[in-house]
Amino acid sequence: MRRRRLIRDAIGAAAALGLAGLLPRSLLAAWPDKAFHAQDLSEAEADLFGDRVPEDTDAITITAPDIAENGRVVPVEVSIGLPSPQTMTLFSDGNPFPLLARARFTPDVEPSVSIRVKMGESANLIALVEADGKLYRATRAVKVTAGGCGG
Amino acid sequence: MNTENGRIRARLKDGVIGVRVLLRHPMETGSRKDPATGEIIPRHYIQEVVCEHNGKSVLTMDWGWGISANPYIGFQIKNGAAGDTVTVRWTDDQGQTGSVEATVS
Numbered sequence: 001m002r003r004r005r006l007i008r009d010a011i012g013a014a015a016a017l018g019l020a021g022l023l024p025r026s027l028l029a030a031w032p033d034k035a036f037h038a039q040d041l042s043e044a045e046a047d048l049f050g051d052r053v054p055e056d057t058d059a060i061t062i063t064a065p066d067i068a069e070n071g072r073v074v075p076v077e078v079s080i081g082l083p084s085p086q087t088m089t090l091f092s093d094g095n096p097f098p099l100l101a102r103a104r105f106t107p108d109v110e111p112s113v114s115i116r117v118k119m120g121e122s123a124n125l126i127a128l129v130e131a132d133g134k135l136y137r138a139t140r141a142v143k144v145t146a147g148g149c150g151g
Numbered sequence: 152m153n154t155e156n157g158r159i160r161a162r163l164k165d166g167v168i169g170v171r172v173l174l175r176h177p178m179e180t181g182s183r184k185d186p187a188t189g190e191i192i193p194r195h196y197i198q199e200v201v202c203e204h205n206g207k208s209v210l211t212m213d214w215g216w217g218i219s220a221n222p223y224i225g226f227q228i229k230n231g232a233a234g235d236t237v238t239v240r241w242t243d244d245q246g247q248t249g250s251v252e253a254t255v256s
Contacts, residue, residue: 031199031213036213072219072220073219074219075223077225092217095217096182097216097217099215099217100217101212101214101215101218102212102213103210103211103212104210104212105210107229108207108209108229108230109209109210109226109227109228109229110167110226110227110229112226112227113210113224113225113226114223114224114225114226115222115223115224116222117218117219118180118216118217
């Protein structure tokens with residue numbers, strides 16, 4: 001933990017000195033602490049994207065079950081049919097902490113990722129994708145019959 | 152590959168490597184109670200995941216505790232070849248790390 005903090009401080013100092021451009025992108029992208037702790041979807045979105053307004057699109061496909069019998073394990077695949085997507089951020093608007101995950105793509109991978117998430121109740125999965133300097137959104141409703149966040 | 156850190160499979164099809172990973176991690180939310188003692192189980196989860204192709208980072212993820220226990224990841228790497236190496240590394244909120252690696256077949 002201490003070592004990671006030192007690394008982050010060092011990166012912060014380097015960025016402050018204007019050396020940011022020389023460091024690999026993956027090192028600079030710090031884990032977004034505030035957004036993951038946000039208990040409100042709009043708060044998490046604002047922390048990550050400021051006042052940018054997403055454009056709804058059907059070029060992002062969220063594949064998930066219509067009805068999830070176990071909210072502790074909901075399989076989700078997000079496939080992006082937009083030119084050179086950079087990030088994909090996944091939320092569940094029914095979770096106590098809506099931000100689930102954020103992926104950063106490079107041109108070396110297909111713009112698609114599968115994961116399994118917890119959903120506390122029936123809710124919408126929301127994927128926000130940064131591509132081509134714009135912010136796009138897709139939404140997928142999932143009905144949960146047994147929740148995944150409590151005991 | 153099957154290790155204490157999880158499982159990984161990397162299969163080549165038409166030049167694309169299909170990667171399927173199952174990591175071993177509790178991904179505790181911090182709101183779950185131990186059924187035996189009634190005590191809250193502290194939050195403990197993977198924060199950062201780095202997927203590498205022949206040592207080069209190709210996909211990275213930030214996770215919260217909303218990812219399921221023993222996390223699954225599926226993704227596809229372009230321009231693959233048999234014998235390539237695919238590695239998935241993780242770091243959790245306690246600074247613990249783990250990795251799984253496969254040779255593409």
